[in-house]
Amino acid sequence: MKTEKKWLYGFILAALVIIAFTNPGSAFAQDNTPTDNDVNAIARQMFCPVCENTPLDVCPTEACKDWRELIRLKLTEGWTEQQIKTYFVEQYGARVLAEPPMQGLNLLMYILPPALMLAGAAFLGKAFLSMRQNAERSKISIENDKAAESAEDKYANLIEDEINKREA
Amino acid sequence: MIADFGYGIFLLSFILSIYAVFAAIYGYQTNKYTWVESSRLAMQLTFPLITITSGILVYLLVTDQYHVSFIYEVTSRSMPLYLKITSLWGGQSGSLVFWSWLMSSFATAVTFRKWDRDREFLPWVVVVSSVTLAFFVGLVIFFENPFEKFWQTFNGDVVTAMFQPAGSVPFSPPDGKGLNPLLRHPGMIIHPPMLYLGFVSFVIPFAFAIAALITGRTDDRWTRITRRWTIVAWLFLSIGLILGGRWAYDVLGWGGYWGWDPVEIAAFMPWLVGTAFLHSVMIQEKRGMFKEWNMILIILTYAMVIFGTFLTRSGVLSSVHAFAQSAIGPSFFIFIGVTLVVSTALLIYRWKDLRSEAELTSMLSREALFLLNNLLFISIYIVCFWGVLFPLISELFTGQKVTVGPPFYERATGPLFAALVVLMGIAPLSAWGHSTIKTLGKAAWKPATAAVIGLLAIIFVGKVTNIYAIIGFFAVLFTSFITLYEFWRAAYARSRAQKENLVLSLWRLFGKNRRRYGGYLIHLSIILMAVGIIGLEMFQTETQGTLAQGESLTLGEYKITYNDLAIFDSNDNRNLARATISVEKNGQFVGELHPRRDYFYESQQPMTIPGVRSTIQDDLYIILVDWQPITTEGATFKVYHNPLVNWLWWGSIMMILGSMVAAWPEKDPEPRKVSSNAALAAAD
Amino acid sequence: MQQPSAEPTGSERKGMPAAVQAVIWVLLLGLLALVAMGLKRTQQGTVQIGDKIPDFSLVFFDGYTYEGKNEVQLSDLQGKIVVINFWASWCIPCEDEAAALESAWNAYKDSGEVVFIGADYVDTEPEARKYLEKFNITFPNGPDLGTRISQMFRIKGVPETYFIDKQGVLHYIQIGPFASEDDIHTILDGMLGQ
Structure with missing residues (x-):
């Protein structure tokens, strides 16, 4: 009895070691059967309308489970990732994708934020340029500002002075 | 009965806040300060009134008064007391009452300050806060009334209404739906x-x-x-x-x-x-x-x-x-x-x-x-x-x-966040009014060198190859070194000037310019959080597999073994499926985890609770995805390895401390300004 | 102590240019209009009784036909009562009404005056087929491709069933499963009697 058990443990251990070494990603991968990880790799890029805003790979509803099984089925049939995505878009609409496809009105989605950012940057840049022209004139005002600030924050200035002394 | 009372009080606070708006405007227009004062008092009175209303609502919640529809919706008898109280903000109408209560308490607090110097602001501050308050109170009164009760009409239908519809009798469900x-x-x-x-x-x-x-x-x-x-x-x-x-x-x-x-x-x-x-x-x-x-x-x-x-x-x-x-x-x-x-x-x-x-x-x-x-x-x-x-x-x-999902936001905001982190390092070095590359460089070269050395260590010792992660780590190192250097520089200078020891200097520094050094603390905390975010966003790995009892799954250095899955009912109306998993790290047993799935009978909702082993280095995060009818035959687990994510939570605690330093009340700065020389002399 | 600084102190201080003001107002009002439209859409719920239902077409699952074709166009069904049922294999309440729907279909199909159509919402084909087989559903069923039809009806969930009269106008909406087959008969007989 005891030796039998030992033997059993040894066997399990050996099996585990073999599994662990031969296939570090998943313990259950066979040659052409897609693993859970293969399925999830695609599922995580999709959203199911039943559980909105939760990626498909982690959505616990029954509908999403069926979807993941469908991905598995299609993978078994040898479909590529892109084919599967296209199929899902046909079946359930563009909202299954994590991002709207770059076409038509959706282009606005991608163009507007960078355009606004550039506009903001240009506005800032313009302010900086005009500031350069004033550089000469403002040298005086800097001194004034420094004086104003020191009255307000005398203590901080004391420290700054000390730092400057030390580092000069 | 008491629900009607609560509703009445709430109605009163609505009228008062409306009154405050008009009294304040009238007082400002006609320069009659007594009207403004009256509006201020009206505003302050809303606070005790809404406190009473909220108190009544809490009372109804803890005493299981399920004839009130809101109470029925958010609590049930099996819920513990603290949950019954906090259910106040568990549903739409209750949370609006709670919102109103917070709003009136803040508005009241602000009207208690000394207004001598800012008399002309007062009426308009009252107007804006009262309008906001009246709006939220009005939403509750007209649309989302938590005091509505159930009534049964003679043909058996149950309706909700504030006041008894003709020919109906009060109706009280035996138990609530629960939060x-x-x-x-x-x-x-x-x-x-x-x-x-x-x-x-x-x-x-x-x-x-x-x-x-x-x-x-x-x-x-x-x-x-x-x-x-x-x-x-x-x-x-x-x-x-x-x-x-x-x-x-x-x-x-x-x-x-x-x-x-x-x-x-x-x-x-x-x-x-x-x-x-x-x-x-x-x-x-x-x-x-x-x-x-x-x-x-x-x-x-x-x-x-x-x-x-x-x-x-x-x-x-x-x-x-x-x-x-x-x-x-x-x-x-x-x-x-x-x-x-x-x-x-x-x-x-x-x-x-x-x-x-x-x-x-x-x-x-x-x-x-x-x-x-x-x-x-x-x-x-x-x-x-x-x-x-x-x-x-x-x-x-x-x-x-x-769907506009995570990839869009991550791509668009990632570089911006990285730039912000770098800026957070550079900005404190610059001076108001004028700085040059030279002055900035002089202040930054030491921390920058340290950051480069640190980065090389990360690349060669930590074997990090992801370019985005390298950029992120550089930003983080650079900024944290600069911020720490700033602390050291100021504390050192102060300790020399004041002939104190360094620790005392650091402590006094905080006292002298709370906002600046509190702000730097917040910056450091953001850095810590950024480390956690980089860790999770760029180094998270995951795997999923179906295991029979005794089988294992490996992810990086970790090996998890499925021991057992117990399915049982709890006494608070849940059905639990709780797995037992033993975790090994580099072949060393480090503990057991219990990912589980709770099913709530009342709301027919499942909830997935991960088993997490959390260390400063990384989190091992296991989710129970599914299981076979005979649980020993197989259960599916999803395993995440989340490096450094704990830094996020520790960083946030530091952020709270930093904010408290920055916001800590000091004596009104204005009077002190006059005698700042005297204060300075006293500090010496 | 401090003077309110209401008076502009220098003549170089300028107000905002009118063009900029105009742009700001246009943007602001545009944004508000957009949100208002979104809000209206959420508030209006499903299509309403009395609405004329726009045309749509549905391609059936393999093995299902209507009048010999594997596709149906609503506009071709003028003069008939159309019952469109939204369902899904993962929907448990749908199972409660599946048998009743099939049995009602069998009662009316020979009259030629009533058409039942099943629209399968956000479902996978293998599961859907299992479901159809399990309940022996014979009335034409097809996937709601791209959720176009369900979006048109603005359904809130499944099951939902819409009864369209002979003029193509919505007559009745059933949210949730039918309690019994009798309910379906009552509605349809009422419509036929008109």
Whole structure:
């Protein structure tokens, strides 16, 4: 009895070691059967309308489970990732994708934020340029500002002075 | 009976806040200060009244009065007492009452300050806070009444109404439906109040800004008065967001803390604009610049607070967080419209008074860098706003629903966040008014060298090859070294000047310029959080597999073995499926984890609770995905390895400390200014 | 102590240019209009009784036909009562009404005056087929491709059933499963009797 058990443990251990070494990603991968990880790799890029805003790979509803099984089925049939995505878009609409496809009105989605950012940057840049022209004139005002600030924050200035002394 | 009383009191506070609005305007127009004083008292009186209403609601909750429909919706007999109390904000109507209560307490607190120097602000601060309060109280009274009761009509139908319909008898269900199980988490209990506190306290700076616009007193007085409110608002909002993230991490079971869900973003947007505001007001105080910009920012912050609440509660967005669809949408919309139109009109009217007193003088001056900071924050805000709005536009114009998910936001905001981290390091080195590359370089070369050495260590010892991670780590190292160096430099200088020891100097430094050094502490905490974010975003690995009893799954250094799965009913109406998993790290047994799936009978909702082994280095995060009818035959687990994610939570605790340092009340700075020489002498 | 600084201190201070003001107002009002439209859409719920139902077409699952074709166009069904049922295999309440729907279909199909159509919402084909087989559903069924039809009806969930009269106008909406087959008969007989 005891030796039998030992033997059993040894066997399990050996099996585990073999599994662990031969296939570090998943313990259950066979040659052409897609693993859970293969399925999830695609599922995580999709959203199911039943559980909105939760990626498909982690959505616990029954509908999403069926979807993941469908991905598995299609993978078994040898479909590529892109084919599967296209199929899902046909079946359930563009909202299954994590991002709207770059076409038509959706282009606005991608163009507007960078355009606004550039506009903001240009506005800032313009302010900086005009500031350069004033550089000469403002040298005086800097001194004034420094004086104003020191009255307000005398203590901080004391420290700054000390730092400057030390580092000069 | 007592419910009717609560409703009556609430009605009274509604009337009072409306009265406060008109009394304040009348008093301002006619220069009759007694009317303004009366409006202030009316405003203050709303606080005890709404306290009574909330108290009654809590009383109804804890005493299981299920004849009141709100109580029936959010509690059940099996819930523990603390959950019954916190159910106050577990449903739409109760949370609006709670919101009103916080609003009136903050408005009251602000009216208790000394107004001698700011008499002309008072009526308008009362007007803005009272209008906001009246709006929320009005929503409760007219649309979302938590005091409505069940009545059974003679043909057997059960209806809800405030007052007894003719020919009906009171009806009381034996037990309630119980709080949504997702909300029964400590993080979720504190998360909404923190967010509401943040929202509500941003109303105060907004009220002062509007007062400044109306009265034309557009100097920096209003920002000085509200400086602390702003920091407090920012702190609460930050805590609220972080707790929300923690809740998602612990309860939603998708291995992350932030899913770029529209409702999360709705709470994030006021934070982004508020943070920009928090920084840019400092330029106004120091240099008298960007007054108009600050006005825009605070108006936008307030608008985002209301807009975010609207998005969450009106059902315009569908989301895991969304409240049930409700009738309050149109009134919310009108309120937003009126607020935006009035604020914009005021802003345009006063535009010429808001022009700068000074001009930008150097590209590397601190004000210029602050402006860059604002550009970055606002860019992130634009990405978020557009991402939330676009699905709506798409559906309206093309009839096609689209999802704007994490990839879009991550790609768009990632570089901006990295730039912000670098800027956070450089900006404190620059001087107000003028800096040059030379002065900046002189201050930065030592920390920069240290950062490069650290980075090389990370690349060669840590074997990090991901280019984005390398950029991220450089930003983090550079900025943290600079910030620490700043502390050291100032403490060292002070200890030399004052002949104290270094620790004491550091301590006194905090006391002398709380806002600056509190701010630096917050910066350091952001760095810690950034480390956690980089860890999770760039180094998270995952695997999933179905295991029979005794089988194992490996992920990196970890090996997990499925031991057992127990399925049983708990005494609080749940069905639990709880797995036992033993975890080995590098062949060493390190403990057992229990991922589980709870099924709540009352609400027919499942909840996935991960088993997490959390260390400073990494988290091992296991989710029970599924199991076979005979559980020993197989159960499916999803395993995440989340490096460094704990830094995020520790960073947030440090952030709270830093904010407290920055916002800690000091003596009114103005009187001291007069005798600053004397104070300085005393300090020596 | 401090003077309110309402008076502009310098003549160089300018107000906001009118063009900029105009742009701001246009943007602001545009944004508000957009949100208003979104809000209206959420508030309006499903299509309403009395609405004329726009045309749509549905391609059936393999093995299902209507009048010999594997596709149906609503406009071709003028003069007939159309019962469109939204369902899904993962929807448990749908199972409660599946048998009743099939049995009602069998009662009316020979009259030629009533057409039942099943629209399968957000479902996978293998699961859907299992479901159809399990309940022996014979009336034409097809996937709601791209959720176009369900979006047009603005359904709130499944099951939902819409009764369209002979003029193509919505007559009755059933949210949730039918309690019994009798309910379906009552509605249809009422419509036929008109």
